[in-house]
Amino acid sequence: MTVPGVRRWHAIAGSMAVLLLCGCGADGGRVVVIDGSSSLYPLTEAVSEAFAREHPAARVVIRVSGSGGGLRRLCEDEADIAAASRLMTAAEMARCRAAGRRFLSLPVARDGVVMVVNSANDAVACLTLAELGRIWGPEAAVTTWRDLRPALPAERVRLFGPGPDSGTFRFFTRVVVGRPGASRTDYYRTEDDHLVARGVAGDRWSLGYFGSANHTAHSGRLRMLAVDTGFGCVLPTPAAIRDGRYSPLSRDLHLYVKSALLADQDVFDFIEHFVSASELLASETGYTPLPAAEYSRNRALLSEARSEALGLSERDRIGPRAVAVGAGRARRRAPS
Amino acid sequence: MNRTASRRDSVGAACRAAAIAVVVGFVVLAAYLGVTASQVVDIDFLRRTPSGVAVTAGIGPALAGTLWLLLLTAVLALPIGIGTAIYLEEYAPRTRLTALIESVAANLAGIPSVIYGIVGLALFVRALGMGPTILAGGCTLAVLALPVVIVSSRTAIRRVPEGLRMAAYGLGATRWQVVRNQILPAAGPGILAGCCAAFTRTAGAAAPLLVLGTATFMSFAPQTPAHPLTSLPTQIFVWATRSQEEFAALAAGAALVLLLLLLAMNLVAALVVRGLKGAFR
Numbered sequence: 001m002t003v004p005g006v007r008r009w010h011a012i013a014g015s016m017a018v019l020l021l022c023g024c025g026a027d028g029g030r031v032v033v034i035d036g037s038s039s040l041y042p043l044t045e046a047v048s049e050a051f052a053r054e055h056p057a058a059r060v061v062i063r064v065s066g067s068g069g070g071l072r073r074l075c076e077d078e079a080d081i082a083a084a085s086r087l088m089t090a091a092e093m094a095r096c097r098a099a100g101r102r103f104l105s106l107p108v109a110r111d112g113v114v115m116v117v118n119s120a121n122d123a124v125a126c127l128t129l130a131e132l133g134r135i136w137g138p139e140a141a142v143t144t145w146r147d148l149r150p151a152l153p154a155e156r157v158r159l160f161g162p163g164p165d166s167g168t169f170r171f172f173t174r175v176v177v178g179r180p181g182a183s184r185t186d187y188y189r190t191e192d193d194h195l196v197a198r199g200v201a202g203d204r205w206s207l208g209y210f211g212s213a214n215h216t217a218h219s220g221r222l223r224m225l226a227v228d229t230g231f232g233c234v235l236p237t238p239a240a241i242r243d244g245r246y247s248p249l250s251r252d253l254h255l256y257v258k259s260a261l262l263a264d265q266d267v268f269d270f271i272e273h274f275v276s277a278s279e280l281l282a283s284e285t286g287y288t289p290l291p292a293a294e295y296s297r298n299r300a301l302l303s304e305a306r307s308e309a310l311g312l313s314e315r316d317r318i319g320p321r322a323v324a325v326g327a328g329r330a331r332r333r334a335p336s
Numbered sequence: 337m338n339r340t341a342s343r344r345d346s347v348g349a350a351c352r353a354a355a356i357a358v359v360v361g362f363v364v365l366a367a368y369l370g371v372t373a374s375q376v377v378d379i380d381f382l383r384r385t386p387s388g389v390a391v392t393a394g395i396g397p398a399l400a401g402t403l404w405l406l407l408l409t410a411v412l413a414l415p416i417g418i419g420t421a422i423y424l425e426e427y428a429p430r431t432r433l434t435a436l437i438e439s440v441a442a443n444l445a446g447i448p449s450v451i452y453g454i455v456g457l458a459l460f461v462r463a464l465g466m467g468p469t470i471l472a473g474g475c476t477l478a479v480l481a482l483p484v485v486i487v488s489s490r491t492a493i494r495r496v497p498e499g500l501r502m503a504a505y506g507l508g509a510t511r512w513q514v515v516r517n518q519i520l521p522a523a524g525p526g527i528l529a530g531c532c533a534a535f536t537r538t539a540g541a542a543a544p545l546l547v548l549g550t551a552t553f554m555s556f557a558p559q560t561p562a563h564p565l566t567s568l569p570t571q572i573f574v575w576a577t578r579s580q581e582e583f584a585a586l587a588a589g590a591a592l593v594l595l596l597l598l599l600a601m602n603l604v605a606a607l608v609v610r611g612l613k614g615a616f617r
Contacts, residue, residue, distance in 0.1 A: 031564065035549075045388045045553050052385065052555035061564045062553040063468070078467055078549075194577035201579060218579040285388070 029266040035063040036070020036083035037167050038193040039211025040253045042285040043109055043278060044083050050281065051273045060270065066191035067167025074256055075101050080267055082256040085111075085167030085211060089180075102259040104305045106271075106298045108278040109287035112212045112236035112250040113172050115225040116197065120204045123152055126226040126233035129248075132176045135207065136161070140184045145205065153205070159187030160199035160208035166191050168211055175248045197222060211253075212236050213286035241288040252290065262302070263309040275299055369595065372588035381589060386553050386571065390582030395590050398571035400557035401470060402539060402594070405567055406601075408474025409481050409538050416478075417485030417534075418527060424486075425493040426515055444483035449537075452480045453547030461548055468549035471561035476544050481534040488530020492523040525609040532605045536598050542569035568594045 034044055041064055048060040065073065070082035075096035088096070088105070096103065115132070117124055123145065127135075131149075135142050135157065145152035162169035164181065169189075174180040188199050193210035194217065200208040201221035215224060226233035227249055240246040255274065261267045275298045282289040376390075384394025420441070428434040456476030466472040496519050504514045520527075550570040558566065568590050575587035 033564065041552065042388060048553055048555060049385075049387055058555060060553070060555040061551045063549055063564075064552045065549065192577065197579065198577055217583075221579050 029057060029059060030264055031059040031061060032081070032267055032270050033061045033063070033079045034070075034081045034083055035065055035073045035079035037067045037085040037211070037253065038064050038162075038191060039067075039085040039111060039168050039213065040083040040109070041193075042213045042216075043253075043282060043287055044274075046281045046285045047274050047277050048270075050277055051270055054273070055269070058266065058270065064192060066163065066165030068165035068170070069191065071096075071256060074103065074258060075099050077101075080258060080261050081271065084254045084256060085251065086171045087254065088256065104257045104259050104262070104301065106255045106257065106275060106301065107252040107290055107294055108255055108274065108298075109253050109282040110241055110250060110290055111253060111287050112241045112246045113168055113175075113209055114212045114215055114236045115207065115209050115227060116200050116215065116218075116222040117207055117225060118200055118204045119221055119223045121206075121223065124225060126228055128228040129176060129230070132227070135159070136173070136183055137177050138182045138184055155205040158199075158203045158206040159184075160196045160206060161187055161189060162193070162196065162210060163189035163191050168193075168209070171251055172209060172249075194218075212241070216286045238283065238286075238288045250288075253287070257305075259305055259309055261309075262306045263311075268302075268306055272299075272302060275302060366592075366595065369588050369592045372585055373592040376585050376589040377592060382593070385555050386574070390580065390586055393575075393586055395568065395571055395593060397551070397554040397557045397566045398568045398590065399593065400559075401473075401566040402568040402597070404470045404558060404561060405474050405477055406535060406539055408471065408561060409477045409535065412475065412478035413481040413485050413534065414531060417482050417531075418489050420482075420486050421489030421493055421527075422515055422519070425490055426511065426519065441483050441486045445487055448543075449480055449541050450543040450547060452476055453544030455479070456544060457547050457549075468565050469562055470558050470565055472548055473545050473550075473565040473567065474561060476548060477538040477541065480541060480544060481531075481538045484534035484537060485531055488533065489523070489527045492526025492530060493519055495526060496522045521612065524612040528605055528609055528612070532602055535601065539598055539601075540569055540594065542567070542573050545570050546573065568597075 034048070041062065044062050048062060052058050052060055063070075063079070067082070067084040067086055070079060071084055071088055071092050073079040074082040075092075076099075115127060134140060134148065136159075142148050142157060144154050144156055146154040148157070161183075162172075169183070170180040173183045177183065188196075190196060193214040196208045196210050197214065197218040200206045201218060212224075215222065224235060226235045227246070228234070229246075229248060231245070234240050234245045236246050236249070241250045244250070255271070257267070257271050262271070275295060279289055279292070279295045381394045382399055383396045384392060385396055386398075387393040420437070424434060424438060453476060456472060456479070460466045460472040460475045461468055464472075466475070500518050500522065501514055504518050509517070545565060545567055548565055551564045551566040552574055554564065554566050556563075558564065572587045572590045572594070575583045575590065578584075
């Protein structure tokens with residue numbers, strides 16, 4: 001039975017398959033998967049883009065499932081690198097070790113947890129840590145701004161914030177409430193900072209919090225609040241975060257890499273690039289870079305872990321950088 | 337003019353108004369997308385990867401992901417779906433089991449797509465160890481498409497005149513010969529139309545894929561089903577959550593491409609339907 005239409009359909013399916021197959025011909029290397037914090041996303045994205053420009057054959061993927069999600073997936077082999085806005089907890093570490101996964105932790109940048117209100121809200125400019133505890137604590141009774149301070153309008157405070165898998169959430173609750181994870185639950189929760197921002201942007205009397213680097217994407221519609229931690233009201237500017245005036249609401253952001261994967265050239269190249277590039281890209285993407293000494297310490301840690309992963313003994317190593325300069329990487333270094 | 341006639345006129349007018357409203361709605365939507373997206377959509381937009389800098393961002397990986405997902409959905413859902421429909425209509429005896437299969441298929445079509453995502457996460461990503469890959473996404477979307485494919489194929493098969501079957505059986509045709517030479521050609525256009533509706537639904541689904549775990553950034557276009565999951569709807573979602581206008585334009589651009597892709601798909605299906613009808617006559 002000949003049906004002209006069916007033949008045409010075959011031709012179309014065939015050409016679609018060809019189109020898909022000839023995508024980018026060349027066989028790239030291993031797919032490097034980064035998963036985790038939304039607070040760290042602008043940096044991981046900028047670094048990955050720069051890396052992909054330098055290494056067109058590289059294959060980098062970023063997923064955003066919160067620090068907790070990223071760390072969990074790191075130990076379940078669904079991710080190679082976890083981006084975390086908090087340190088790994090003892091329980092997580094035990095679970096990871098039990099699964100036979102060892103990892104290296106590298107701080108890459110610093111940011112602050114910013115309190116944001118709608119740009120149309122001109123009644124509030126600064127909140128104290130105690131007030132934040134009264135708003136976000138597990139037994140919080142604040143429903144209107146007036147509940148917080150008698151001088152403020154009797155408008156309902158609509159809350160938007162990170163969810164339980166977020167590192168920002170655990171960090172914030174530890175600082176403000178005293179126990180990580182202790183928070184009221186009757187608010188809109190998500191691991192995606194942008195959704196928190198969109199929520200606050202849509203309601204005049206709302207309040208939300210997330211990592212400071214994501215604020216730039218919404219700066220036209222949101223206003224940052226200053227926080228009084230006992231030494232007067234401080235805005236989370238890069239300067240205040242750098243010199244510690246915004247502590248205790250500023251923190252170091254980390255990468256967690258599976259140690260065994262450092263033997264893989266593609267993963268090592270990427271993470272090496274990440275450590276070097278974040279020194280420069282951190283401030284460009286809205287973070288505060290760490291002191292230079294931290295980055296050189298990272299590099300030393302990394303090459304040490306690399307030689308360990310490759311199974312080289314102490315004697316085989318000429319110097320900390322010797323292993324790092326392999327054949328593929330010497331080429332990249334040459335022009336500079 | 338008597339009362340019945342005038343009522344018929346007003347019903348006709350209302351129906352025409354409804355039809356026009358649909359067309360106007362589509363045109364307005366397409367025009368809005370076109371105007372918003374005109375700044376960003378060009379050939380390079382189809383090739384570049386997502387980016388933190390809006391002017392250098394593109395939908396290369398997302399477009400390839402969606403094409404892969406459509407292909408996998410077609411390969412998985414069509415044989416199973418149409419096969420189930422043929423079995424239920426032509427082969428199966430009327431038992432409790434077939435009644436159960438029928439009602440399950442009909443009810444599955446009404447379940448929110450995000451539930452399919454949760455099932456896909458537990459089954460394909462975790463239990464079967466596929467990870468958040470294109471393959472897992474394709475399997476999930478195939479399950480999402482199945483009920484629609486089954487229900488619409490059954491309707492199309494049931495509309496084949498009974499006389500056609502009886503005549504073929506009367507001439508001594510086997511059951512498979514009847515299905516192959518009479519039922520499928522006659523029901524083909526209807527089956528295809530139903531499959532098109534199913535594909536349009538799955539191609540635009542973001543929620544189930546977001547549950548599986550999609551790439552927010554990807555530096556390469558997926559080349560095998562084992563590569564990480566990405567798609568146009570999820571890319572649109574990522575861009576739409578930013579506040580900057582440039583990213584809204586990118587989201588509109590990606591939406592326009594998705595719309596054109598689905599239009600092209602439906603157009604091809606319409607041409608095939610015409611071809612099938614011609615062949616049958």
